[in-house]
Amino acid sequence: MSALVHALAGRLPAGCAARPLTHEDLDPAFEVYSLAQLEDSGLVAMERADIEADWSRPSMDLATDTVGVLRDGRLVGAAEVSRGGWRAEAAVHPGHRGAGVGTWLAGWAEERSHAAGAPSVGQTVPAGSSAQRLLEARGYRPGHTSWVLELPPGVEVADRPLPPGYRMRTARGEADHRAAHDVIETAFGEWADREREPFEEWAPGVVLRPGFAPWNLRVVETGGVVVGACFTVVDERGAGFVDQVAVARAHRGRGLAQALLADGFRNAREHGAVRSELSTDSRTGALDLYRKVGMRVSATWVHLVRGHGHDHAAAPA
Numbered sequence: 001m002s003a004l005v006h007a008l009a010g011r012l013p014a015g016c017a018a019r020p021l022t023h024e025d026l027d028p029a030f031e032v033y034s035l036a037q038l039e040d041s042g043l044v045a046m047e048r049a050d051i052e053a054d055w056s057r058p059s060m061d062l063a064t065d066t067v068g069v070l071r072d073g074r075l076v077g078a079a080e081v082s083r084g085g086w087r088a089e090a091a092v093h094p095g096h097r098g099a100g101v102g103t104w105l106a107g108w109a110e111e112r113s114h115a116a117g118a119p120s121v122g123q124t125v126p127a128g129s130s131a132q133r134l135l136e137a138r139g140y141r142p143g144h145t146s147w148v149l150e151l152p153p154g155v156e157v158a159d160r161p162l163p164p165g166y167r168m169r170t171a172r173g174e175a176d177h178r179a180a181h182d183v184i185e186t187a188f189g190e191w192a193d194r195e196r197e198p199f200e201e202w203a204p205g206v207v208l209r210p211g212f213a214p215w216n217l218r219v220v221e222t223g224g225v226v227v228g229a230c231f232t233v234v235d236e237r238g239a240g241f242v243d244q245v246a247v248a249r250a251h252r253g254r255g256l257a258q259a260l261l262a263d264g265f266r267n268a269r270e271h272g273a274v275r276s277e278l279s280t281d282s283r284t285g286a287l288d289l290y291r292k293v294g295m296r297v298s299a300t301w302v303h304l305v306r307g308h309g310h311d312h313a314a315a316p317a
Helices: 003-011 023-041 048-055 101-115 130-137 173-188 199-205 256-270 287-292
Strands: 016-019 066-071 074-082 087-092 120-126 141-150 166-170 217-222 225-234 239-247 275-281 296-307
Touching (some): 003 101, 016 101, 023 066, 023 074, 023 120, 023 130, 048 199, 066 101, 074 101, 087 101, 101 120, 101 130, 120 130, 130 296, 141 287, 166 256, 173 225, 173 239, 225 256, 256 275, 275 287
Antiparallel strands (some): 074 087, 141 296, 217 225, 225 239
16 A cells, blocks of 8 residues: 555545555456446547556556555546646546545545646546536636547548648658657647657557557658658547647648548548547647538547645535
C-alpha cells in the first residue's frame, strides 16, 4: 500500500479496501472504465490497449500513480494520475455507485496531483454524467469540450489530391516515427494549456501501442521533410479511429489534413473497419472542418479543472 493510500484509507466507504493497481489488474480496470463510459455516454471510447499503453509510459509508476478500490476482493473503482499530475482519470463500476467510491477516488487523485507538483488537475468526463456532477460539486470548472464524431453509414470522406511536390506514404522506422511525433506535438503544442509530450511518452500510445502495424501511421512529406502525419487504428468495435492527425503550420490550407483523413479512414476500411470515427476538442477549432466532410457528433465530453488548495464539498458518486 502506498503512503497516500494508507493516509486516505480511513475515508474509504464501509466494506471497501484500496491499493495501487498492478499489471494483473489490467482486465478488471478496463472493465470498470469501459462499463462506466458505456453507462454515462452510450459508447466505449477506449480499448484495453489504451490502458496498457498508458501504463507502459516511462513516467507512469503504478505503485504511486494508480489506485483501485475493492469490495469483497473485486475491483469496483479505479483511478490514475499522469502527465506530471496534470491529468487524472477515474471511474466507478455502475453497479457500485452511490456509496462514496467516486468521492474517495477524486480525493485521492487531487492529493496525488498536488504531491506531484502540478498546480491543478483535470479530468475529461461524459457531458451530463454523474462524474461531471461530482467534480463540479468539488469545485472543478470547465476547461474545454471534446467530441466524438462519426461518419454516417454509407458516407465517406472524399479523396483530396495532394498538391504538386507532396507525397503520402507509410512511416518507415524510427526516423519517420520521430518526425511524425515532432509534427503532431508541435501542432498540438499550439494549444494554450497543453505541454509538449516527449517522444518516449508519445511512442507507447502510437508506434509501441499493442497491435501497432506500419499502416497505422502515415505521413505526408515534401522535399524529403515530413510535414503531416496521421495515426489510425481499428478498434475492438470495428471502428476505424483517427487518433491523431496534424499538419505543420507552414503547410496548412492546402488540403493535406483532409487528404490524410480520407487516407486514414480508407486504410482502416481495408483492414476491417465497418465505421469511421475520430475525436476533437474546442482547443483545435476543427469541429466545423469535420462536419463539413460529413461527420456528425456522437458523444460530447467536458474537461474539468480544479486548482489545488480549493475548498470543496464532498458528494457521493
